[in-house]
Amino acid sequence: MIVNCGRVLIARAVIATAVAILTAACAVRQSPRDSTLRRIDAALAHRDTTTAVTLLRTRVRDAQSSPEEVIYLARILRSRASVLDRISAERVLQEGLRQHPDHADILVELRRTYYDQTFYGDAQRTFERVLSIDPDRCEAHYYLALNAYRKWKRVQSYTAYLSTTIGHLRHKQSCAAETGDGLLMLAFSEYFVGEMTLAAEACSTYASLQPEDPEPLLLLGTIAYGEARYPECEGFFREAMARLGEDGRIAYGDIELFLASDDEKERYRRAMPEQKATMQRLLWLDHDPDPTTEINERWLEHVYRVFLSETRFASDNPPRHGWETQRGKALIKFGPPDEVQSTLEGPKPHAGRMETWTYLQFPQGFSLRFEDGYFGGNYTVPIGDDFSSQVLSESPPLSATSCESTPVAGAIDIVAFRDSDTSSSIYIAYAEDDESLEERLRTWDIKTFTARTAFF
Numbered sequence: 274m275i276v277n278c279g280r281v282l283i284a285r286a287v288i289a290t291a292v293a294i295l296t297a298a299c300a301v302r303q304s305p306r307d308s309t310l311r312r313i314d315a316a317l318a319h320r321d322t323t324t325a326v327t328l329l330r331t332r333v334r335d336a337q338s339s340p341e342e343v344i345y346l347a348r349i350l351r352s353r354a355s356v357l358d359r360i361s362a363e364r365v366l367q368e369g370l371r372q373h374p375d376h377a378d379i380l381v382e383l384r385r386t387y388y389d390q391t392f393y394g395d396a397q398r399t400f401e402r403v404l405s406i407d408p409d410r411c412e413a414h415y416y417l418a419l420n421a422y423r424k425w426k427r428v429q430s431y432t433a434y435l436s437t438t439i440g441h442l443r444h445k446q447s448c449a450a451e452t453g454d455g456l457l458m459l460a461f462s463e464y465f466v467g468e469m470t471l472a473a474e475a476c477s478t479y480a481s482l483q484p485e486d487p488e489p490l491l492l493l494g495t496i497a498y499g500e501a502r503y504p505e506c507e508g509f510f511r512e513a514m515a516r517l518g519e520d521g522r523i524a525y526g527d528i529e530l531f532l533a534s535d536d537e538k539e540r541y542r543r544a545m546p547e548q549k550a551t552m553q554r555l556l557w558l559d560h561d562p563d564p565t566t567e568i569n570e571r572w573l574e575h576v577y578r579v580f581l582s583e584t585r586f587a588s589d590n591p592p593r594h595g596w597e598t599q600r601g602k603a604l605i606k607f608g609p610p611d612e613v614q615s616t617l618e619g620p621k622p623h624a625g626r627m628e629t630w631t632y633l634q635f636p637q638g639f640s641l642r643f644e645d646g647y648f649g650g651n652y653t654v655p656i657g658d659d660f661s662s663q664v665l666s667e668s669p670p671l672s673a674t675s676c677e678s679t680p681v682a683g684a685i686d687i688v689a690f691r692d693s694d695t696s697s698s699i700y701i702a703y704a705e706d707d708e709s710l711e712e713r714l715r716t717w718d719i720k721t722f723t724a725r726t727a728f729f
Contacts, residue, residue, distance in 0.1 A: 396420070446459070627644050684704050
């Protein structure tokens with residue numbers, strides 16, 4: 274499974290919420306246990322949340338109830354995950370705020386309840402209120418950063434969201450740098466605003482804290498690729514592939530976009546894993562712009578594009594990988610566009626948000642259109658746009674690493690000699706047809722040339 278920044282961050286948030294009930298229970302247990310609290314403990318030990326909620330409601334109605342008891346009840350209600358229980362949790366916390374005005378812990382819990390109900394605006398305003406009370410509240414900075422990052426990712430046009438993300442995460446790192454939470458999101462945000470040095474620093478720090486996570490290595494490789502530091506890029510990508518595991522490498526090894534005919538694609542889909550691996554290896558050998566060097570720049574470009582598509586276009590609601598989306602496939606096939614134009618209306622009324630990707634660097638420039646009809650961030654080729662559909666499905670991949678080459682007629686002779694019982698020698702002779710070579714050189718108007726040959 275491919276890792277991506279948004280999903281990792283959200284998964285950790287879910288785990289934190291699951292553990293939160295135990296944290297609240299520990300806070301309550303710091304005071305001497307009376308008989309009611311012991312009965313609540315016993316009910317929860319037997320997974321009897323109904324009895325626990327009833328007993329806690331009685332205590333919370335008391336004007337002398339503690340903030341910890343209010344939070345404890347709200348977390349139990351929220352853990353039951355029904356709509357009515359979440360609404361009840363919200364009401365309990367609102368009542369708790371009337372008893373304990375501007376209590377930061379109750380506000381944090383209220384934000385979590387809003388978030389579970391997808392009331393993101395209310396959740397954001399609640400955390401902004403928390404920061405007005407406690408400017409160094411790390412959790413508030415983290416979730417406000419996550420909210421801003423999600424807003425940027427939905428449209429990817431307003432860098433002010435990234436600036437907000439970076440500001441909150443830098444503050445968060447100053448108050449809880451040892452945990453590393455948010456460092457990867459900070460690295461991505463710095464990358465997308467063009468601060469490559471800061472992105473690499475955040476990425477390296479996170480990698481030292483999470484040595485098994487492949488994602489910081491992929492981002493470091495992406496930064497190195499953009500700066501044409503190909504040996505470093507390959508080192509990062511190779512190590513990341515090893516950490517991803519077999520399932521995680523599937524998207525990076527998939528070559529279906531390179532296959533021209535439906536028969537080839539069907540044959541590739543039906544192939545056994547060993548056969549697919551052989552087909553992939555041969556394809557990358559064939560697409561290597563300079564097979565006489567150890568580095569295959571075209572493979573590096575492909576990994577860079579797949580990772581970028583996953584980072585930019587993956588989504589959790591609905592769950593989908595970035596490379597499965599139509600924009601992701603376009604990015605993998607043609608690379609990042611030279612120009613992106615985003616508008617709020619398409620060619621027909623109420624078409625939603627429209628993106629036009631323009632490619633100028635290739636011999637024949639072209640544009641692709643993508644439509645987000647429901648403003649949910651899922652862009653697809655508009656119905657009726659036959660040109661974009663045809664280019665996306667039928668055009669061969671384009672690469673910035675390709676170099677001009679031409680076939681030259683020649684002959685090769687390979688002879689093997691047995692030297693002894695344990696060793697043999699292979700002699701290879703290769704001859705080029707001088708007339709064919711001369712014709713090619715005359716066509717290209719080249720005066721001098723270097724011929725390089727590689728054998729595999």
